[in-house]
Amino acid sequence: MRDRNRHDNLRRLCDAGLRLFLAEGTAAVSIDDIVGAAAMAKGSFYRYVSDKAELVAHIITPVADEVVRAMDRCEDALRTARGESVIDSIYLRLALELAQIVAAQPTTILLYLQEVRAPRGGARASIHALADQLTARTIRLTEVARDHGLIRDVDARVAALTVIGAIDGILFATLRGRSDRGQPDATAIVTELVRIVLHGIRR
Amino acid sequence: MRDRNRHDNLRRLCDAGLRLFLAEGTAAVSIDDIVGAAAMAKGSFYRYVSDKAELVAHIITPVADEVVRAMDRCEDALRTARGESVIDSIYLRLALELAQIVAAQPTTILLYLQEVRAPRGGARASIHALADQLTARTIRLTEVARDHGLIRDVDARVAALTVIGAIDGILFATLRGRSDRGQPDATAIVTELVRIVLHGIRR
Amino acid sequence: MRDRNRHDNLRRLCDAGLRLFLAEGTAAVSIDDIVGAAAMAKGSFYRYVSDKAELVAHIITPVADEVVRAMDRCEDALRTARGESVIDSIYLRLALELAQIVAAQPTTILLYLQEVRAPRGGARASIHALADQLTARTIRLTEVARDHGLIRDVDARVAALTVIGAIDGILFATLRGRSDRGQPDATAIVTELVRIVLHGIRR
Amino acid sequence: MRDRNRHDNLRRLCDAGLRLFLAEGTAAVSIDDIVGAAAMAKGSFYRYVSDKAELVAHIITPVADEVVRAMDRCEDALRTARGESVIDSIYLRLALELAQIVAAQPTTILLYLQEVRAPRGGARASIHALADQLTARTIRLTEVARDHGLIRDVDARVAALTVIGAIDGILFATLRGRSDRGQPDATAIVTELVRIVLHGIRR
DNA sequence: GATGAATGAGCGTTCATTCAT
DNA sequence: AATGAATGAACGCTCATTCAT
Numbered sequence: 001m002r003d004r005n006r007h008d009n010l011r012r013l014c015d016a017g018l019r020l021f022l023a024e025g026t027a028a029v030s031i032d033d034i035v036g037a038a039a040m041a042k043g044s045f046y047r048y049v050s051d052k053a054e055l056v057a058h059i060i061t062p063v064a065d066e067v068v069r070a071m072d073r074c075e076d077a078l079r080t081a082r083g084e085s086v087i088d089s090i091y092l093r094l095a096l097e098l099a100q101i102v103a104a105q106p107t108t109i110l111l112y113l114q115e116v117r118a119p120r121g122g123a124r125a126s127i128h129a130l131a132d133q134l135t136a137r138t139i140r141l142t143e144v145a146r147d148h149g150l151i152r153d154v155d156a157r158v159a160a161l162t163v164i165g166a167i168d169g170i171l172f173a174t175l176r177g178r179s180d181r182g183q184p185d186a187t188a189i190v191t192e193l194v195r196i197v198l199h200g201i202r203r
Numbered sequence: 204m205r206d207r208n209r210h211d212n213l214r215r216l217c218d219a220g221l222r223l224f225l226a227e228g229t230a231a232v233s234i235d236d237i238v239g240a241a242a243m244a245k246g247s248f249y250r251y252v253s254d255k256a257e258l259v260a261h262i263i264t265p266v267a268d269e270v271v272r273a274m275d276r277c278e279d280a281l282r283t284a285r286g287e288s289v290i291d292s293i294y295l296r297l298a299l300e301l302a303q304i305v306a307a308q309p310t311t312i313l314l315y316l317q318e319v320r321a322p323r324g325g326a327r328a329s330i331h332a333l334a335d336q337l338t339a340r341t342i343r344l345t346e347v348a349r350d351h352g353l354i355r356d357v358d359a360r361v362a363a364l365t366v367i368g369a370i371d372g373i374l375f376a377t378l379r380g381r382s383d384r385g386q387p388d389a390t391a392i393v394t395e396l397v398r399i400v401l402h403g404i405r406r
Numbered sequence: 407m408r409d410r411n412r413h414d415n416l417r418r419l420c421d422a423g424l425r426l427f428l429a430e431g432t433a434a435v436s437i438d439d440i441v442g443a444a445a446m447a448k449g450s451f452y453r454y455v456s457d458k459a460e461l462v463a464h465i466i467t468p469v470a471d472e473v474v475r476a477m478d479r480c481e482d483a484l485r486t487a488r489g490e491s492v493i494d495s496i497y498l499r500l501a502l503e504l505a506q507i508v509a510a511q512p513t514t515i516l517l518y519l520q521e522v523r524a525p526r527g528g529a530r531a532s533i534h535a536l537a538d539q540l541t542a543r544t545i546r547l548t549e550v551a552r553d554h555g556l557i558r559d560v561d562a563r564v565a566a567l568t569v570i571g572a573i574d575g576i577l578f579a580t581l582r583g584r585s586d587r588g589q590p591d592a593t594a595i596v597t598e599l600v601r602i603v604l605h606g607i608r609r
Numbered sequence: 610m611r612d613r614n615r616h617d618n619l620r621r622l623c624d625a626g627l628r629l630f631l632a633e634g635t636a637a638v639s640i641d642d643i644v645g646a647a648a649m650a651k652g653s654f655y656r657y658v659s660d661k662a663e664l665v666a667h668i669i670t671p672v673a674d675e676v677v678r679a680m681d682r683c684e685d686a687l688r689t690a691r692g693e694s695v696i697d698s699i700y701l702r703l704a705l706e707l708a709q710i711v712a713a714q715p716t717t718i719l720l721y722l723q724e725v726r727a728p729r730g731g732a733r734a735s736i737h738a739l740a741d742q743l744t745a746r747t748i749r750l751t752e753v754a755r756d757h758g759l760i761r762d763v764d765a766r767v768a769a770l771t772v773i774g775a776i777d778g779i780l781f782a783t784l785r786g787r788s789d790r791g792q793p794d795a796t797a798i799v800t801e802l803v804r805i806v807l808h809g810i811r812r
Numbered sequence: 813g814a815t816g817a818a819t820g821a822g823c824g825t826t827c828a829t830t831c832a833t
Numbered sequence: 834a835a836t837g838a839a840t841g842a843a844c845g846c847t848c849a850t851t852c853a854t
Contacts, residue, residue, distance in 0.1 A: 005817080025321045027230035031845060041819045046846065114320045117375060118228045161376040169372025172320060173364040208834090234828060244836040249829075411813090431727045433636035437849060447815040452850075523723045523781060524634045567782040575778025578726060579770040614838080640824060650840045655825070 010048045010058065012038045017055045021111055026056060026123045056111075057126035063101060063108045064130040070097040071137040078144045087150055106175055113172040138164055213251045213261065215241045220258050224314055229259060229326045259314075260329035266304060266311045267333040273300040274340040281347045290353055309378055316375040341367055416454045416464065418444045423461050427517055432462060432529045462517075463532035469507060469514045470536040476503040477543040484550045493556055512581055519578040544570055619657045619667065621647045626664045630720055635665055635732045665720075666735035672710060672717045673739040679706040680746040687753045696759055715784055722781040747773050 016037035020029045031052065035045050049055045074094040081087050102109050115127045138160040145151045151159070219240035223232040234255065238245050252258045277297040284290050305312050318330045341363040348354045354362070422443035426435040437458065441448050455461045480500040487493050508515050521533045544566040551557045557565070625646035629638040640661065644651050658664045683703040690696050711718050724736045747769040754760045760768070 009817090023322055024324055025230070027228070028322075028325055030843080032843085042845095043820065043847075044818055047817070051845080114322070117317045117320055119226060119231075119317070121227060122231060161380060162373050165372035165374075165376035166369045167372070169368035169370070169375075170365050171368070172372075173368030177364055233826080235826090245829090245838095246831085246836055247834085250834075254828080429728060430730060431636070433634070434728075434731060436847080438847090448817095448850090449815055449852085450813085453813075457849080520726045520728070523726055525632055525637075525723070527633055528637055567786055568779050571778035571780070571782035572775040573778070575774035575776070575781075576771050577774075578778075579774035583770060618838090639822080641822085651824095652826080652841065653839055656838070660824080 006048070009038075009040065009044070012040065013045065013048055013055060014059050017052075018059050018107055018111060021056070021059075022107060022114065026052065026115055027118070051123070053123040053125050056123045059108055060112060060126040060130060063105050063112075064126070064133070066101050067098065067130070068133050068137065070094060070101070071134075071141065073097075075137065075141055075144065078141070078148070081148075084150070087145075087148060091145075102171065102175075109171070110175045113168060113175065116168075134164060135160070209251070212241075212243065212247065215243065216248065216251055216258060217262050220255075221262050221310055221314060224259070224262075225310060225317065229255065229318055230321075254326070256326040256328050259318075259326045262311055263315060263329040263333060266308050266315075267329070267336065269304050270301065270333070271336050271340065273297060273304070274337075274344065276300075278340065278344055278347060281344065281351070284351075287353070290348075290351060294348075305374070305378075309381070312374070313378045316371060316378065319371075337367060338363065412454070415444075415446065415450065418446065419451065419454055419461060420465050423458075424465050424513055424517060427462070427465075428513060428520065432458065432521055433524075457529070459529040459531050462521075462529045465514055466518060466532040466536060469511050469518075470532070470539065472507050473504065473536070474539050474543065476500060476507070477540075477547065479503075481543065481547055481550060484547070484554070487554070490556070493551075493554060508577070508581075512584070515577070516581045519574060519581065522574075540570060541566065615657070618647075618649065618653070621649065622654065622657055622664060623668050626661075627668050627716055627720060630665070630668075631716060631723065635661065635724055636727070660732070662732040662734050665724075665732045668717055669721060669735040669739060672714050672721075673735070673742070675710050676707065676739070677742050677746065679703060679710070680743075680750065682706075684746065684750055684753065687750070687757070690757075693759070696754075696757060700754075711780065711784075718780070719784045722777060722784065725777075743773060744769070 013034060017029070017034050020033055020037055024033075029052075031045055032042060034052075034055070035042050049058060071094065074090060074097075077090045077093075078087065081090055112127055112130060115124050116131050118124060120128050139157050142151070142156040142160040142163070146156055146159075216237060220232070220237050223236055223240055227236075232255075234245060234248055237255075237258070238248050252261060274297065277293060280293045280296075281290065284293055315330055315333060318327050319334050321327060323331050342360050345354070345359040345363040345366070349359055349362075419440060423435070423440050426439055426443055430439075435458075437448060437451055440458075440461070441451050455464060477500065480496060480503075483496045483499075484493065487496055518533055518536060521530050522537050524530060526534050545563055548557070548562040548566040548569070552562055552565075622643060626638070626643050629642055629646055633642075638661075640654055641651060643661075643664070644654050658667060680703065683699060683706075686699045686702075687696065690699055721736055721739060724733050725740050727733060729737050748766055751760070751765040751769040751772070755765055755768075
């Protein structure tokens with residue numbers, strides 16, 4: 001009962017925070033704004049999180065963990081894979097898993113995309129932590145793919161950043177566009193992304 | 204002489220502001236920080252600009268105007284163009300002109316890319332104004348191209364946002380990456396961008 | 407049984423409070439700190455005492471009562487005493503009784519000495535109450551002594567405050583010094599105090 | 610003119626702070642209280658000092674420096690002195706110099722005495738710094754005196770702390786007593802102190 | 813009786829903005 | 834024209850106190 005309440009209140013803070021962060025940016029939202037939107041006293045905020053950065057982390061981390069796990073599974077699968085068609089399906093699977101995450105949590109992903117370009121600092125530690133994980137894992141994935149002869153023999157780091165940049169840009173444009181007028185459509189997004197990635201990188 | 208002085212001081216504010224905005228984000232930089240870095244009294248700030256948003260505008264607008272003019276020239280040329288090879292060269296010319304702007308003002312472009320995803324509000328009016336202009340003109344360019352049968356018959360708005368998203372993402376990754384370790388290389392960036400755009404959109 | 411529990415809990419609060427008050431001062435210790443150190447819920451604090459001042463009173467008052475009773479006994483004895491050697495032994499007896507209290511409750515006495523100089527207010531009501539009692543009784547003792555011709559014919563108030571000041575200062579230096587490195591030694595303290603008082607005041 | 614103003618305002622803050630600190634203790638006085646008493650905006654406080662501790666330091670340090678210098682002069686004089694009467698006059702001179710400081714700045718000295726017993730921490734850094742200096746120098750003075758055979762052959766540290774404790778206690782009782790009903794009388798205080806010190810320590 | 817969640821006033825501190833010099 | 838002192842609203846955060854469970 002107590003735990004239930006605690007969980008509910010933390011959820012209300014996260015929901016209110018996410019909504020406000022998307023509308024005004026993490027830097028412009030005050031603790032007062034958040035507790036006001038969550039219909040809660042100011043002091044209660046600090047019962048659930050130690051500061052705004054931790055609230056952002058509560059919003060980001062679950063999704064971040066899912067994303068990182070999907071990429072790790074992809075990397076593991078690639079390391080033992082043989083045959084081009086198998087490898088293709090491994091990448092496709094990653095794309096589908098990521099698309100499901102995006103479809104399930106579009107607003108959290110949008111928050112990430114919205115804030116990740118801001119310089120480190122402020123309440124964005126968890127956002128840049130995810131960015132760092134994504135960068136490192138994408139570089140490793142690209143190295144594995146190149147070592148399998150799947151993609152052009154390019155600098156893995158440059159190719160990885162380019163891919164991330166493109167996906168990130170298109171995803172943001174899509175999600176922000178949708179969020180401006182309704183719910184995002186996961187299928188459309190995934191189609192777009194897979195097309196871009198495969199067209200841009202494959203030899 | 205008076206004007207000369209005024210111009211120099213405004214320039215110093217812009218330079219200091221740009222440097223700080225890139226390092227910490229527009230939201231996190233105080234007027235005190237700016238006048239401190241510009242070695243100027245706080246009161247003088249308000250003699251040159253009315254607030255932080257106007258300083259950002261002073262930094263962004265010249266570059267924004269150049270970008271918009273280049274796109275307008277491209278649109279004008281396209282409207283009267285006949286023959287596929289001519290049209291190809293018109294697009295290439297746009298790409299080159301934009302690349303020159305990026306190469307000439309990489310930090311200003313980086314500031315734009317860094318801040319454009321943050322929600323409207325704060326000191327970002329001029330940044331979102333440029334974003335709006337870019338979106339509107341890219342959509343029009345896409346419509347013209349589609350009407351000429353140059354690109355696949357897609358929703359012009361979706362295609363435009365996708366292209367902007369991809370360019371924007373790659374450009375940011377490139378510029379931020381370069382700015383982390385030295386000066387950006389315009390030629391490399393142009394090559395990358397042209398390749399992406401042509402691969403992703405042409406039929 | 408109920409009372410036993412109540413008494414134990416109050417004791418735990420007093421012990422935790424005394425330890426924290428000595429380490430950080432009554433003003434700097436929060437109710438949270440106290441219940442945390444006493445391993446008790448915050449709400450329980452208010453079941454046992456109404457606020458921090460009352461907790462301080464629970465710590466101070468028992469010792470204060472002992473001190474006051476010893477002084478009262480001394481005063482009573484003096485009022486009926488005849489002969490210088492008798493009177494000498496009455497003073498000596500007071501000194502010994504006080505020394506026993508100090509030796510039995512050095513930390514409580516140290517808390518008193520540490521806080522008594524802070525202005526009235528805060529959680530110090532009981533501490534200043536003891537100070538007031540000490541002052542009043544010392545003045546009366548001095549008056550009695552002067553009336554018996556035992557000490558120089560000085561302003562009793564000035565002499566009393568001087569004696570209190572000196573004892574208080576030396577006692578604090580001794581107790582704080584000892585508490586810095588171990589348990590205080592009652593005998594040494596008594597010796598010191600008696601020497602000072604008798605040297606400083608007697609004719 | 611600007612400097613004049615700055616000096617005046619800092620002075621107003623120190624005066625208001627000292628008055629409030631004496632009335633309520635440094636811990637209980639808020640910045641709001643201080644700027645209210647100094648008839649100044651809250652933000653101005655931070656133009657003159659960085660926090661409450663620095664304001665206390667501004668009040669204490671000038672007096673602390675005078676005290677320390679007087680003790681250093683005494684120590685220097687003692688190290689080269691020959692003959693008991695010379696040495697006596699050196700101590701007397703120290704007592705007079707200290708008495709002049711007390712007479713000139715009784716409220717600052719009272720603040721020191723009032724706060725020095727509170728545990729380290731809060732805004733008391735400068736107060737404990739002075740306490741440390743006094744302790745160290747008193748121990749050295751006592752060692753010199755003992756080495757000259759001027760005082761009983763005791764543990765210099767114990768003797769020093771005892772002397773400080775006694776002076777400190779009497780001085781506080783005197784100053785607080787006076788400040789309760791009027792201006793302190795420097796001559797009376799000095800007489801009392803010299804008598805105590807010489808009676809208590811000399812062989 | 814015991815708990816700890818909830819509250820909101822109050823704290824120290826920062827900052828954009830104004831204005832006398 | 835240039836300065837930087839002055840302002841006070843607003844921020845992040847703490848805390849004594851209350852009260853439903």
